[in-house]
Amino acid sequence: MQYWLIKSEPDCYSIDDLKRDKKTSWSGVRNYQARNFIRTMKVGDLVLFYHSSTEPKAVVGLAQVVKAPYAEKDPDWSAVDVAFVEKFKSPVTLSQIKINPKLEGMPLTEQGSRLSIQPVSKEHFEIVKKSGSIS
DNA sequence: GCCAACGTTGGC
DNA sequence: GCCAACGTTGGC
Numbered sequence: 001m002q003y004w005l006i007k008s009e010p011d012c013y014s015i016d017d018l019k020r021d022k023k024t025s026w027s028g029v030r031n032y033q034a035r036n037f038i039r040t041m042k043v044g045d046l047v048l049f050y051h052s053s054t055e056p057k058a059v060v061g062l063a064q065v066v067k068a069p070y071a072e073k074d075p076d077w078s079a080v081d082v083a084f085v086e087k088f089k090s091p092v093t094l095s096q097i098k099i100n101p102k103l104e105g106m107p108l109t110e111q112g113s114r115l116s117i118q119p120v121s122k123e124h125f126e127i128v129k130k131s132g133s134i135s
Numbered sequence: 136g137c138c139a140a141c142g143t144t145g146g147c
Numbered sequence: 148g149c150c151a152a153c154g155t156t157g158g159c
Contacts, residue, residue, distance in 0.1 A: 007156095007157090009156095009157090031142075032142090033142095052156085052157060052158085053156085053157055053158080057157085057158075094158080111139095111140075112139075112140040112141060112156090112157090112158095113140095113141095113157090114140075114141060114142080114155080114156050114157070116156090
């Protein structure tokens with residue numbers, strides 16, 4: 001069981017879009033490091049859904065990998081299907097994450113972390129999930 | 136909207 | 148295979 005964080009600009013695809021669609025194909029990733037992470041994903045892995053670029057910048061919910069990685073039309077690249085799990089009652093904002101010493105070392109908080117798909121430790125995942133679920 | 140940080144491209 | 152130029156990301 002692995003944990004991940006995926007970024008999305010809500011203008012492009014938001015947690016509400018995922019909620020409406022129930023599931024979506026996470027494709028179009030054009031970064032080798034991110035692609036390599038995709039290829040190690042397994043069905044059942046849980047994913048933190050992060051909104052970038054717009055306010056509030058925050059982890060806004062949870063998704064789950066529901067289909068093993070597969071090649072896109074261009075076989076150099078890979079995609080997975082993720083399904084909606086929950087939308088957080090209270091989004092965990094980037095600033096909250098940054099000031100929480102227990103979340104130190106999350107790739108998201110590192111300077112210039114542009115990776116759109118990042119692995120998250122179980123500990124970090126649980127903390128974010130818990131604080132997101134508190135109303 | 137700015138710009139620093141980063142990844143990618145392409146000429147050599 | 149180096150590295151400068153370029154394009155993109157994403158926080159501010």
